[in-house]
Amino acid sequence: MAEDYTFFKDCYNYIEDEKYALNDELSIFYSDKCTNLNDWEQDYTDICVNFKKVIIYINNKFNTSHFYHNSTFIPYMNFWLNYQLGQLKYSKFTAESFYKLIEEHDPIFFTSTFKINAHNISENDLKYMKSLYDLYKLYNDIITLDPGNANGCNSKENECFILYKDLIQNCTPGVEKKICKALLDFRALYNTLKRASQCLNKELPELPSYNQVIIPSQKLDTVSELKQEQVQAENRETISRVPTELSTENNNILKTVGSTLGASTVFFSAYMVKTF
Template sequence: MAEDYTFFKDCYNYIEDEKYALNDELSIFYSDNCSKLPNWEEYHTAICIKFKKVIKYINSKFITGEFYHDTTYKPYMNFWLNYQLGQLKYSKFTAESFYKLIEEHDPIFFTSTFKINAHNISENDLKYMKSLYDLYKLYNDIITLDPGNANGCNSKENECFILYKDLIQNCTPGVEKKICKALLDFRALYNTLKRESQCLNKELPELPSYNQVIIPSQKLDTVSELKQEQVQAENRETISRVPTELSPENNNILKTVGSTLGASTVFFSAYMVKTF
């Protein structure tokens, strides 16, 4: 199944909804139906309760007329379930089997709220989606931070920049990937915030495009290679300049020493002949 990434444009709203939802109370009837299921562990109960709380909160926004993301909440909830179960090191359930079990065990809850098309997201898509989700969580952290918290703002901004830069390198121009369209949407959202927010450091660059990341990196590699070649050439030139002959000054010294020694030899020989 081709995955739908379009819900990410509303993701920061859903992340905010989740914060409020988890502080809400859930009817004991609905929470009890999250426990004592076959092959169930305590963490499965916790995920089930959280899942129901978020669904209940989103449904309440429909009732009050506050909800306007009417095409993206179901794909988001399917991702959310895949994400939560994917955090477990050894999960006995996939998103599809988990949802089927809790729906069968508590049909009244899902009839009174809404149902989703729960399915398993591929490992590759889920990896990209998790990274996008982390980007939007950082974005949500930034927009809710006190602008006076400079350290917090800078820390979140740096995290966001590094994660985005790592992801955008998967988006070679001409290669169509849903992750890349979702990243461009995030980039536009973030850069708009950066220009308007007092929290973000105006001295740091906006989120770059693929070419802005790759081309400087390629230039850096080329410069590094050129410098290395230059150093090697300079070393070769230094070695080639090591003198193999004596300098004129040294030659003059040797000539003087040689002349002195020669003259001494002649005088000594003459002296010996004269003596005998």
């Protein structure tokens, strides 16, 4: 199934919704349905309860017309479920099987709110989506930071910049990828914030394009290769200058040493003959 990345346009709003939703109390009528299940651990109870909290909060906003794009909350909640289960070290459930179980166990809840098209997101798509989600969380942190918190702002700004640079390198010009369109949407949002942010009372740095990231990196690689070739050439030249023949002076020394050793051998042999 081709994944829908368009919900990330509203991701900042959903992250805000999640913050408020998780502070709400869930009716015991709904929370009990998250506990009375066989082979069920606390992690799954927590995900079930929080999943219902976020759905209720979004549903209430939808019903009061305080909403953004009517179609994006369903793929967002499917991503949210995949993301939360993916955070567990060893999950017994996929997003699809988890949703099916809680829907069967509490059909009234989903009748009174809304259902989602729960399915398993591929490993590759989920990896990109997690990174986008992290970008929007950093954006949320930056925009809600106290302008006087210089260290906090610098830290979040750097995290955001580094993560974006890592992701944009997947976006070769001319190759269409959904992650790249989503990154362009984020870049536009971020650069709008850059012009209006009160964080540190100064503009945040502009996020780079693909070419701004890749071309300097390629130049660095080229310079490194040229330096390596230069060192290798210098080494070859040094080796070629090492003398392969002995100088005249060294030759004479060796001849003298050889003659002396030869004479000594003759005298010693004559002495031995005379003695015996």
